[in-house]
Amino acid sequence: AGTGYYLRELERQVPVSAVVALDISKFALRRAAKLLPDALCLVWDVWRPLPVVDESVDLLINIFAPRNPDEFARVCREGGVLIVVTPLPQHLQEISDVAGLLNIRSGKDDDVAAALTPDFTLAASRSVEFPMTLTPEDVQNIAAMGPAGHHGASVRMDTLPERLRVTAAFTVQTFHRRRKEDSEKSTPVR
Ligand SMILES: C[S@@+](CC[C@H](N)C(=O)[O-])C[C@H]1O[C@@H](n2cnc3c(N)ncnc32)[C@H](O)[C@@H]1O
Incomplete structure (x- = not known):
């Protein structure tokens, strides 16, 4: 869930009966x-069993965050939807060095699909790219979010231009939960 930004937009745009927001960071939550x-809103490690009963979720959203395929499959009802957003290599490329961001390898979306397709089918995949204009403060905030931020590094504001044009680039993948009998998981031979 992070800080809840996307869930709030979702709540505004589609009727939802119940929302569960999970994140390991109590500050974000x-x-x-x-x-x-x-x-x-629950502080929760996504690698633990999720605090939700089997097949009770209509829609899961996972944006720039770790995924637990087995638990996503357990909680999602048959035909339910999972939306995963992953960054493309050119995402924030213009500031990756200055902000100490990790390089994003290509093919991340393919890896995501491979990990999920035993229990989900990929229904749609869309790459989105657009320019953003950032202030020095925005760039400093991005640096503080990245790995360099954990080591106390910060970007010198006076070295940055007033306005920096950077690229936002990510893939939005929509998956549908397979019927259990159609799961591609191999069943043990007795
Ligand atoms: C890049 S942020 C994205 C947050 C949110 N989806 C958004 O787009 O605003 C990644 C989030 O994953 C959370 N996170 C990292 N590891 C996690 C874990 N093992 N379990 C739950 N949340 C985790 C972080 O605390 C952070 O809020």
Whole structure:
């Protein structure tokens, strides 16, 4: 869920009966809880069993975050939807050095699909790219979010232009939960 930004947009645009927001960061979730007063916001490690009963979820969204394919498959009802957004190599490329961002390898979306397709089918995949104009403060915030931020590194604001044009580039993949009998997971031979 991060800070709840995308869940809030979702709530605005589609009727939702119940929202569960998970993130390992209590700081992110505090912000999410303020944005999403009706949601259940839980500090949770996605690698643990998810706090949701089997086949109870209509829609899962996972944006620039780790995925637990087996747990996503367990909680998603048959025919339910999983939306995964992953960055493309050119995402924020113009500032990756200055902000200490990790290089994004190509083919990440293919790896995501390969990990999910035993239980999900890929229904649609769309690459999106657009320019953004950032202020020095935006760039500093991005640096603080990245690995360099953990080591206390910061970008010198006075070395940055007033306005920096950078690329946003990511893939949006939509998956449908397969019927259990159609799962591609091999069943043990007895
Ligand atoms: C790049 S942020 C994206 C957040 C949000 N999806 C968004 O786009 O605003 C990645 C998020 O994954 C969370 N995260 C990292 N590892 C996690 C884990 N093992 N379990 C749950 N959340 C995790 C981080 O705390 C962070 O909020």
